[in-house]
Amino acid sequence: MSDKLKRLFVYFHRASFFIPLSVVAGFVGMAIFNSLDENSFSKKKSHGAERTLASFQKKYTFKPSTIEKHLAVVKVTLESQNDIPDSGNASVVLKGKIVLTQTPLAAKFRWLLPEDVQIIHGSTQGQLDPNLIGVAQEVEIEISGFDQSAQKIISLEGQALHAEQTFGATVLLSSRPQDSMEYLAPSMKESVDQLAADREL
C-alpha cells in the first residue's frame, strides 16, 4: 500500500469515528444552548446591546399603531350587525358610526345601495347633529338582498360643511370580503416578514 493510500485509509478511519461524534456533540451543544434559562440568555444579550456596535444592531422593524387619517373632518365606520347570508333575501342590519372632528355648519349622511338590495327599514339619507363633536353618531339601516352570492358593495357617506368647504368620507362594506386583496394582505406581509427573518439567520 502506498503512503498516499495509507494516509487516505487513516483519514477515513478517523472520519468514520469523528463525524458521528461531531454530529452528536453538535446536538449536545444545541441542547445546552436551548437549556439556558431566559434570564441568563437575556443577560448575554443585554451585554452585547450595551456595546451598540453598528453591525450588531438589529434592523428596526416598522410596526404602525392603529391610526387613521387624523386630520379628517369626518370619520365613518360601518359594520353588519348580523351574518351576511350566503344567498336569499334574509335581512341584514347595518350600523354606521359617523364622527365629526370639527364643528361644521351642517352635516348629513347617505347610504349608497346596489340596485338589487332593498330597504326594509331606515332612511337612505338624513341629517347629523353638527354640535356633536367627537361623538359617534349612529345611523342604522335594515336591508335584504345583501348576500354572498355575488360581490355587492354598500357605501355610507358622511358630509360636513365646515369653513366654506364641504368635507366628507365614505366607507364600504362588501358582501364578500374574502374576495378582496385586503383579506389576503396579512398573509402576504407574513411571507415578507418570514423571508426577512430567514435572511437574518
Place this chain on the structure above:
Amino acid sequence: MKTILFKLLFLSLITIFLTACSSGGGGSSGGGGGSTVVQESAFCSTNQSFSPATTITGSSIYYYRPIHASTHVLSGNPVSDTIAAAEIVVTDAAGNVVQCSSVDVSGNFSFALPRSAASYTLTINSRANNALLKASVLNDININGLYSISKSITLDGLSATQAVGQLTAYARQSESANIEGAAFNILKKLYVANDFIRTKLSQPTWVADKVTVYWKAGFNPYSYYGYPNSPLSFYASGERKLYILGGINGDVKTSDTDHFDNSVILHEYGHFLEDVYGKSDTPGGSHNGNMIIDPRLAWSEGWANFIQAAILGSSYYADTAGFCSDTVESTGASCNLNIYFPLDGSGASASMDSVSVLGEGVYREVSISRTLYKTIASPISTAVGSLRAAIPFSEVWNVFSGSSSGFVSTGVHFRNSGKFVEFLNAIVNTATYSANQTAWTNILSNEKQPISTKYYADPVTLTFTGSCGKFPIALSPVVDYSIPAKISNKLHSNDFYEYYYDGSTNIQIALAYTQSGAQTINLDLIIYKKDYLYFEEQAEAQGETNSTYAVRSVRANPALETGSESISMVGQPAGYYIINVKAATYGKTSFQLNGTADYTINETVSGKVLCPTN
C-alpha cells in the same frame, strides 16, 4: 483531547448554524406565510451602442385626476402630464433585452437599436434609477411587480431614425384596469420633489436615495398590518418604503384614494426625507388637527405637511376621496374632501390648529406647517393675514439635515419646533437676512412659536439655588381632552425638561411645590427614557403599562396634597431623559383644577436645583 473535542463541538455547531441560514435566505424568493415573495427585478441600466443604428424617438404621458380649484375634490375629466425619468426597456421578439434607456424630464426619449429589419417591444416602467430619480412604484409586497406601458416597434432596417409616437398611461379604469396613470403620477411627484431640492440647494447632481412605493388600485395598504377598514397612506420608518392608498376593496370611485392626492404622496415622501436626511424623534400616534399633541409628533407631521406644499408650490394640504364630474366614468362615483387646510393664513384665526398663547405652536402640527410655509413664502410681507419671510428653502433644509449645526447634530434630542426655530433664527439673525427679519419675527409671534426650547425639552443643569432665577415655575392645569379619549393637555397641564444623567452620581430629584388658587393641584414627577411614549392617566386607570418610564413619583390622589414628590436616579444608565412635571387631571373638572402649583425641581444630595436653560 479536551481541546479537540471543543473544536469539534464548535465546528458541528457552526455547520448546523450555516445549514439553517442557507435554507431560508439567499434566493430571490421565499416566504413562509403561504405566499411566494419575488424580489423586484434588476434595473435595466446598460445603454447599448449599435453600428449601424436606428435612432428611436418618441414621447410619453400619463393622465391624472385634477383637483378642483375651489372645492379641492378630484373633479373633471383626467388631464395629461409628461412622464419623467422613467426606465425604458426594449426587448426583441424572443423577449431578450436589447436596449436600456430612460425618459427625459419632458417625457421624451431617444435611443438606438440595430439598423436591421426586426420587431421590438418598447416598455416604460414605473421606476427610475438614474441621476434624476431613484424610486420604484410597485404593485404589492409579494410580487414586487412594476406598472408599465408598452408599444410595438417594427424597423425596416433602412432608416437612420424612426419616430414611434406617444405612449400613454391612463387614469380611468375603463381605459386601463390597473390605472397605470396613477403609478406614473406617483413617480412624477417623486421626480418633482427631487428636482425641487436640487434646484433650491443649487446642487445639480443631488438625488435622494432609492425609495420603494407600494400602490395598487382599489387596495388599502394598511391591510398588510391588519387594518383593512382604516384607509391610510403611510411611510414605513426605517424601511424606506411608502405605502400609498389606492382605494378599498377594489373601489376607486367613492373610496378614499391617495394616488392623485399629491399632498398625501409628498407628505409621505417628506417622512422618507426626514428618515434619511433629517432625524425624527416622533413617537407616532393618533390625534386630530385641533389638538395639543406631543411636540415630537407635531414636528414630524408639521414638517411633512410643509414640504409637500413647498414642493408643489401650493399653499394648502388636500386629501380627497373618490372623484366626480368625469364625463365618461361618473356612474357610481362620488367625490369628497377628507382633509383640507391652508398654510398661508394667520395662526390666530386658522380653522385648524389655531394658536393663542406663546409656546402653543410647538404642540400643534398645522401651526408648525404654517410657520415653515410662511418662512419660505415670498415676496416678503409683514401683514398679519399674509405673512411671508422669503427665507430660502436651502436654509430650512440646512437646519433640517445639518449634522454639525442642525437637527441631525448628535447633541440634539427630543426634536421639536422650538429647537428648529432656535437653529433657524441664528441664521436669519445675520446681516444676510436683515430685510427678512421683521417678517420672520412676526411669523413666530403670530404662530406662537418660541425661539428656544423653553416650552418643551428645555435642558436642566445642576445649579446653585441662588444662581437659578427660574424657580418657582407656575403650573395651572386644565381639564383633559375628551376626544378621542381622556388626554392630558401637554402644554398647560405638563412641563417637560431635558436632563442628562451620567449613570453614576447619586442624584435624588425632588419636586417641591406650593399651592395658590381655590383648589389643590396634585403634581407628579415622572422621568421618561429617551424614546418615551407619554403615558395617559386614563390608560393607566385601564390597566395598561408603559415600559418607557425610567422612574416616577406618583402619589395617587392624596386626600391632602403635601407638595412634594421625589425619585432617585441611582441605577439608571447614563443618557438623556425627560423630566415630566405633570398635574394629575384625569377625571377632574375645571372647577377641581381651578388652582396653581408653583414648583421647584431640587436635587437633594448636592442641595442644588435642576435649573432650566430658558
